[in-house]
Amino acid sequence: MDLWDAIRNRRSIRAYKPDPLPRDTITRVLEAARLAPSACNKQPWHFFVVLDPAERAALKAAYNQDWFCRAPAIIVACAKPKQAWKRIDDVSYAWVDIAIAFDHLTLAAHAEGLGTCWIGAFKPAEVRRCLNLPDDMEPVAMTPLGIPAEPGNPPQRKPLSEITTWL
Numbered sequence: 001m002d003l004w005d006a007i008r009n010r011r012s013i014r015a016y017k018p019d020p021l022p023r024d025t026i027t028r029v030l031e032a033a034r035l036a037p038s039a040c041n042k043q044p045w046h047f048f049v050v051l052d053p054a055e056r057a058a059l060k061a062a063y064n065q066d067w068f069c070r071a072p073a074i075i076v077a078c079a080k081p082k083q084a085w086k087r088i089d090d091v092s093y094a095w096v097d098i099a100i101a102f103d104h105l106t107l108a109a110h111a112e113g114l115g116t117c118w119i120g121a122f123k124p125a126e127v128r129r130c131l132n133l134p135d136d137m138e139p140v141a142m143t144p145l146g147i148p149a150e151p152g153n154p155p156q157r158k159p160l161s162e163i164t165t166w167l
């Protein structure tokens with residue numbers, strides 16, 4: 001799929017078919033995240049692929065939406081802040097790195113004909129409990145992954161003139 005096609009036509013999907021996904025397809029989607037750039041190439045991330053129905057149901061405690069755990073897979077992106085590059089003022093770039101990797105992942109999923117929806121409004125303590133996360137990992141983003149059952153909403157974006165300053 002053409003990159004512009006993916007950028008223009010990806011939508012957040014909030015309804016999924018239950019069909020299981022081939023492992024190869026999920027692996028390609030993860031590969032797109034793996035190839036993402038990161039500050040100083042630190043790659044301070046870890047991705048959990050939750051396929052087990054009971055594990056997915058348990059994650060509902062972290063994000064209480066049926067459509068979220070009905071998808072055949074949930075991907076959870078965790079930062080490893082201690083491994084991340086830090087700016088001169090000590091600000092960690094872990095979340096920036098995760099955001100880039102996750103955007104790669106969502107675009108690659110779209111190119112595979114799959115839907116995603118970035119989930120940020122989850123309860124981190126519940127994700128930590130469900131996945132038994134070690135202390136050095138911080139959950140940053142989750143997404144269901146599956147065949148879309150609905151097309152998603154039409155895009156609504158601010159015009160370029162409102163969000164740019166040319167000097």
Ligand SMILES: Cc1cc2nc3c(=O)[nH]c(=O)nc-3n(C[C@H](O)[C@H](O)[C@H](O)COP(=O)(O)O)c2cc1C
Nearest residue numbers: 010011012013014117118119120121122152153155
């Ligand atoms: C950082 C981030 C966090 C988000 N968190 C949620 C969320 O918790 N729940 C949800 O339904 N959508 C969430 N979204 C999806 C946004 O609502 C969606 O991207 C936005 O409305 C634009 O729609 P589109 O993705 O279809 O273009 C999130 C998106 C981003 C980038």
